[in-house]
Amino acid sequence: MALLGLLSLLYEYLRENLNIVLCWDNVRNNSMIFTYYWDSHLVPVLQFSKRLVELHPHFHVTCIVPSLGSIPSASKAILKTLPPNINHVFVPPVNLKDLPQETPVILQIHLTMTRSMPSIHKALKSLTLETTLVAMVVDLLAFEALDFAQEYNMLSYVYFPSSATTLSTHLYLPKLDEETSCEYRNLIDPIEVPGCVPFHGRDLYTVAQDRTDPVYKILLQRVKRIRYVDGIFVNSFLEMENGPIEALKDEERGYPCVYPVGPIVQSGDDAKGLDLECLKWLDKQQVGSVLYVSFGSGGTLSKEQMNELACGLELSNHKFLWVVRAPNDTVDVAYLGAQNDVDPLQFLPCGFLNRTKEQGLVIPLWAPQVQVLGHRSVGGFLTHCGWNSTLESVLNGVPLITWPLFAEQRMNAIVLSESLKVGVRPKVNEKGLVEREEIVEVIKCLMEGEQGREMRKRMKELKEAAINAIKEDGSSTKNLSQVALKWKSLV
Numbered sequence: 001m002a003l004l005g006l007l008s009l010l011y012e013y014l015r016e017n018l019n020i021v022l023c024w025d026n027v028r029n030n031s032m033i034f035t036y037y038w039d040s041h042l043v044p045v046l047q048f049s050k051r052l053v054e055l056h057p058h059f060h061v062t063c064i065v066p067s068l069g070s071i072p073s074a075s076k077a078i079l080k081t082l083p084p085n086i087n088h089v090f091v092p093p094v095n096l097k098d099l100p101q102e103t104p105v106i107l108q109i110h111l112t113m114t115r116s117m118p119s120i121h122k123a124l125k126s127l128t129l130e131t132t133l134v135a136m137v138v139d140l141l142a143f144e145a146l147d148f149a150q151e152y153n154m155l156s157y158v159y160f161p162s163s164a165t166t167l168s169t170h171l172y173l174p175k176l177d178e179e180t181s182c183e184y185r186n187l188i189d190p191i192e193v194p195g196c197v198p199f200h201g202r203d204l205y206t207v208a209q210d211r212t213d214p215v216y217k218i219l220l221q222r223v224k225r226i227r228y229v230d231g232i233f234v235n236s237f238l239e240m241e242n243g244p245i246e247a248l249k250d251e252e253r254g255y256p257c258v259y260p261v262g263p264i265v266q267s268g269d270d271a272k273g274l275d276l277e278c279l280k281w282l283d284k285q286q287v288g289s290v291l292y293v294s295f296g297s298g299g300t301l302s303k304e305q306m307n308e309l310a311c312g313l314e315l316s317n318h319k320f321l322w323v324v325r326a327p328n329d330t331v332d333v334a335y336l337g338a339q340n341d342v343d344p345l346q347f348l349p350c351g352f353l354n355r356t357k358e359q360g361l362v363i364p365l366w367a368p369q370v371q372v373l374g375h376r377s378v379g380g381f382l383t384h385c386g387w388n389s390t391l392e393s394v395l396n397g398v399p400l401i402t403w404p405l406f407a408e409q410r411m412n413a414i415v416l417s418e419s420l421k422v423g424v425r426p427k428v429n430e431k432g433l434v435e436r437e438e439i440v441e442v443i444k445c446l447m448e449g450e451q452g453r454e455m456r457k458r459m460k461e462l463k464e465a466a467i468n469a470i471k472e473d474g475s476s477t478k479n480l481s482q483v484a485l486k487w488k489s490l491v
Contacts, residue, residue, distance in 0.1 A: 042065075042078070043078060043266060043388065044159075044161035044235060044264060044265075044388060045139065045159055045161065046063070046078060046079075046082065046086070047264045047265060047266060047267075048159060048161075048233070048235075048261070048264050049061045049063075049082075049086055050082065050083065050086065051261070051264055051470075051480065052480065052484070053083060053085050053086060055477065055480060055481060055484070056481070056484045057085065059085065059484075060085045060086075060087075061082075061085060061086035061087065062086075062087045062088070062089065062127075063079070063082075063086065063087065063088035063089070064088070064089045064090075064091055064120065064123045065079075065088060065089070065090050065091065066090075066091045066092075066093070066094065066112070066113075066116035066119055066120065067090065067091075067093045067094075067112075068093060068094060068096060068108070068112055069093050089123065091116065091119035091120065091122075091123060092119055094111075094112050094115040094116055095115075096108055096111060096112065096115075099111070104215065105330075106206075106207060106215050107214070107215055109141060110141065110215065110218055113141055113142055113144065114144060117144055117145065120145060120148070121148060124148055124152065128152065133152045133153075133154050134154060134155065134487060134490050135149075135154050135155035135156070135157060135230075135487055135490075136148065136149040136152075136154045136155070136156050136157065137156075137157040137158065137159050137233070138156070138157070138158055138159070139158070139159055139161070140158055140160060140170070140222055140226065141222070143158075143221070143222045143225050143226060146225060146226075146229065155230045155231075155487075155490075156229045156230055157229055157230055157231045157232065157233060157483075158226050158229050158231075158232045158233070158256075159232075159233045160232055160233060160234045160235065161235045161264075161387065161388070162234075162235065162387045162408055162412075163234075163235075163236055163241060163244075163387055163390075163408070163411070163412060163415065164234050164236040164241040164244040164245045164248065164258075164260065165193075165196045165197070165241060165244045165411055165412075165415050166205065166387075166408045166411055166412075167232065167234050167244070167248065167258070168193050168194065168195060168196050168244040168247060168248055169191075169193050169196065169204070169205070169408075169411065170219075170222075170223045170226075171223060171226075171227065171248070171253075171255055172193045172194065173208070173219070173220065173223050174220060174223060174224055176191065177211070177220060183201070183209070183210070183211060184201030184202075184204050184208055184209070184211070185200075185201045185202040185204070185209055186201065187200070187201040191204065193244070193247075194244075194247040194250070194253070195243035195244040195245070195246055195247025195248070196243060196244045196247070197243070197414055197415060197418055197419040199410075199411060199414045202410075203410040203411060203413075203414060204410075204411070205407055205408040205410070205411060206406045206407055206408075207219050207407075226256070227254065227255065227256065228256070229256050230256060230257070231256050231257040231258070231259060231483065232255075232256050232257070232258045232259065233259050233261050233480075233483075234258055234259070234260050234261070234262070235261065235262035235263065235264050235387065235391065236260050236262045236263070237260050237262050237263060237465070237466060237469035237470075237475060237476050238260055238469070238475050239462070239465035239466070239468075239469065240263075240394070240420070240462060240465065240466065241260075241415070243419075245258065245260055259479040259480065259482070259483060260469075260475070260476055260479055261476045261479050261480045262391060262469070262470075262476055263391040263394060263395055263466050263469070263470065263476075264391075264470075265370070265388060265391050265392045265395060266369075266370050266388075266392070267370065276368060276371075277361075277363070278321060278361060278363055278367055278368070278372065279368070279371060279372075279375070281321070281361045282321065282372065282375045282377045282378065283375075283377070285319055285377035286319075286377060287376050287377060287379075288376075288377065288378070288379030289318070289319045289377055289379055289447075290318075290319045290320065290321055290375075290377045290378050290379060290380075291313075291316075291318055291319065291320045291321070291378075291379070291380045291381070291382060291401075291443060291446070291447060292320075292321050292367075292372050292373065292378050292380070292381045292382070292398075293309075293313070293320055293321065293322040293323065293381075293382040294322075294323040294367060294369065294381075294382075294383065294384075294389070295323075295325070295383070295384040295403070295405060296383075296384045296386045296388075296389055297366075299325070299331060299384045299386075299405045299406070300325050300326070300327060300328040300330070300331055300405075301325075301327055301328075301331075302327055302328070302329050303327040303347060304433060305327075305433055305434065306324075306327045306347060306348075307349055308433060308434060308435055308436045308439065309434070309436075309439060310348055310349050310352050311349065311436040311439075312434075312435075312436040312437075312438075312439025312440050312443070313356070313360060313439070313443075314352065314355060314356050314359070315436060315439075315440050316439070316440045316443040316444060316447075317359070318359075318443055318444075318447050318448075319359060319360060319377075320356075320359070320360035320361075321360065321361050321363070321367070321372065321378075322360060322361070322362045322363070323363055323364075323365070323366065323367045324344040324345065324348070324362055324363070324364055324365075325344050325364075325365060326342040326343075326344040326347060327344075327347050331405040331406045343364065344364050344365070345362065345364060348362070369389065369392060370392055370396075373392055373393055373396040373398050374396045378396075378398060379398070379399075379446075379447060379456075380398065380399055380400070380401065380443075380446045380447055380452070381393050381398045381399070381400050381401070382400075382401040382403055382443075383400055383401070383402065383403065384403055384404060384405045384409055385400075385402050385403070385404045385409040385410075385412040385413045385416065386407075386409060386412075387408075387412060390412055390416065391466075393459075394422075394459065394462050394463060394466050395463060395466050395467070396463065397456075397459050397460045397462075397463035398459065399422050399423060399446060399452065399455040399456050399458075399459045400416055400417075400422060400423030400424070400446075400455075400459075401423065401424055401425075401426065401442050401443070401446055402416050402417050402423040402424065402425045403425075403426060403434070413425050420458065420462065421454070421455065421458055422455050422458050422459040422462060423455065424442050424445050424446055424451065424452075424455070425442075426438045426439060426441075426442045
């Protein structure tokens with residue numbers, strides 16, 4: 001699985017009468033470098049690169065991809081869709097067989113990144129034989145690669161594929177760590193990050209829930225290091241997160257320049273021409289009648305929770321399209337490819353598929369999410385609140401049932417349900433379980449209640465703002481072009 005990668009952004013130029021003309025030529029004179037990790041960040045960074053070359057076609061991108069083993073077919077398929085001025089190279093996979101079997105996913109990702117650094121450095125050194133390196137842009141988990149920016153005298157940037165709220169919390173974390181003696185989940189008062197909606201410590205991202213964990217220490221190292229980069233690209237836009245974005249610009253806090261460049265999402269071209277049952281099924285449904293249910297590319301539910309969700313969907317009497325994964329008590333286990341060879345349909349309640357054959361459609365593992373969310377019959381999205389899914393929903397104007405599982409998803413859920421008010425969040429019982437009755441209630445709230453109509457109205461307004469942000473004269477387009485012009489000036 002692709003866990004870390006490097007994008008070498010090269011641009012070419014010709015000088016004529018003291019003017020710089022950006023064009024296609026055989027000479028590569030300057031470069032910018034991008035690093036990223038695992039599939040949930042691979043796609044956003046590739047989309048960021050495509051957005052850049054779309055706006056500035058003089059840039060050429062080379063993607064260097066480290067991994068834990070063989071590259072999955074899904075990742076290869078994405079790489080094959082890239083335009084001709086974005087290339088890719090695979091570096092030798094790392095070996096983590098010396099780690100205990102129970103090593104957390106996030107730590108495996110970090111170690112994969114660390115052990116890939118020599119290969120990344122070798123690839124960079126090879127590039128210096130062909131071109132002059134100008135700037136490096138790294139994913140946050142690849143912060144160690146920032147040392148290479150210093151070595152090769154490059155400008156350094158971070159590409160942050162999550163929300164501005166999460167970025168603000170990251171940058172605020174050293175201060176919070178210094179001022180807090182207990183675990184954050186035990187704090188009585190809400191955490192108030194400048195510009196952000198307040199949230200309880202228990203809703204802080206997963207990696208900060210145990211301050212004794214080595215991964216938390218690594219996070220602190222990362223956020224302290226990125227304070228000294230030349231800039232941060234964040235996949236958001238002003239109208240969606242005005243508070244945190246404005247707070248990030250406050251010079252008194254000493255943060256790097258922050259450039260909102262979103263929403264950057266998949267185009268959906270990967271499913272064009274495919275004869276997909278789920279899209280045919282959606283074609284037969286009434287406008288706005290279907291609830292789309294998906295927990296992302298790797299989120300999983302426990303067996304008990306999967307059963308409650310199935311019963312809740314059935315009892316709601318609403319149409320649904322459910323992307324199912326095999327159950328597991330570790331919510332992020334599927335991100336390293338586990339259980340993808342297991343038929344998840346066998347874990348559904350006895351008789352469920354037969355009883356709901358006229359009401360819904362259940363499909364294993366994957367659906368063309370962009371096409372599904374853009375379909376006229378989809379009226380709601382039950383989501384894990386991953387930022388990619390969130391932005392895809394915004395761009396299609398689909399309101400949400402917010403069901404976070406891990407990482408920063410609880411913070412995203414609060415932004416969506418409490419700040420933007422475009423989603424409703426189900427309550428969990430004392431065991432952390434969302435019961436079937438609660439599932440029925442939130443589905444009816446979203447799909448047929450007055451609150452759902454208001455959420456749909458607000459989401460439509462947010463969709464228009466998102467589309468405007470990425471237009472030619474939009475705020476996000478201008479932010480990206482501002483940095484591109486700076487890079488060009490270094491020629």
